[in-house]
Amino acid sequence: MSDLKKEWPLWEVFIRGQHGMSHRHVGSLHASDEEMAILNARDVYTRRNEGVSIWVVEAKHIGASSPDQKGPLYEPSNSKVYRHPTFFDIPDDVGAM
């Protein structure tokens, strides 16, 4: 880590697989710009035919929740079982939801 300013920016990579699913986060990489980030993502994350679509977003543009807030953010929903739709039987042929 000689000079951080000379490092390429960090990009988060999202790949959509071939089954009509949504884009999923697969990892991150460094690249000089958006075009190179997509090319690098193709080479690093789709070598084994994993995807049909690539999204890249510079990591600094992702807003993230803080671990300190996990009490107020998540604990209130722990005790609210009535929010789970457990009363419905999902037919098998609906597939992944």
Place this chain on the structure above:
Amino acid sequence: MSAALFEYLLRLGDNTLVLGHRVSEWCGVAPALEEDIALANTALDFIGQTQMWLAYAAEVEDKGRDADALAFRRDVWDFRSLLLVEQTNGDFGKTLMRQFLFDAFNVLNLTALVGSADVRIAEIAAKSVKEAQYHLERSRETVIALGDGTQESNRRMQKALDVLWPFAGEMFVVDAVDTEMQKAGIGPDLAALRGEWVAIIQPVLTSAMLTLPESDFAHKGGKTGVRHSEHLGHMLATMQFLPRAYPDAQW
């Protein structure tokens, strides 16, 4: 006919074999992890294409050799690769400049070969051209980024272009083999590809703030095997060591 076809297929396969090996020399030592894996992918694409070209060459020759025998048991003078692809890697910029000059040619040549009268060649070209298009996109972007980068990266890219330029012209030199293939509808008119090639590389080099050398002098002798540069023998010594030291080794 089959002698010329064999020769022609060796040229196609030896270009991808020699360049594939050259690019693979970056594995583990490229300047960034992302470039390392991208170069390894490119090298593997070329070796995959080599397997198809040389397998077909061996069938056409019909002397009991296979793709491995052609790749690992021929000496320098039997290789039919272009002088450009056997040039040493140099720095990362020279490697990418060599790649760009070849990729632009490779896309044009393979695109023409998709319409070849030889069905097998047309099939191999159709499979390979998609890989070549990706290689070109990548090397084009990198040449622009490095050429239009810092003063130092621009200087190195101009030097790479100046050094490699005299080896680029051989791609478009037509000899008796090329003429026979063209007459049979198997291969394109290489001389006619040059204009399209310049149309691809010129705007990229301009964007990269690089100047095309004025002289069109071209070294020749690679694809005919008459005069390879001293670099190819050294490369083959490394590439062929294992199968020569341990013939028919299996793993």
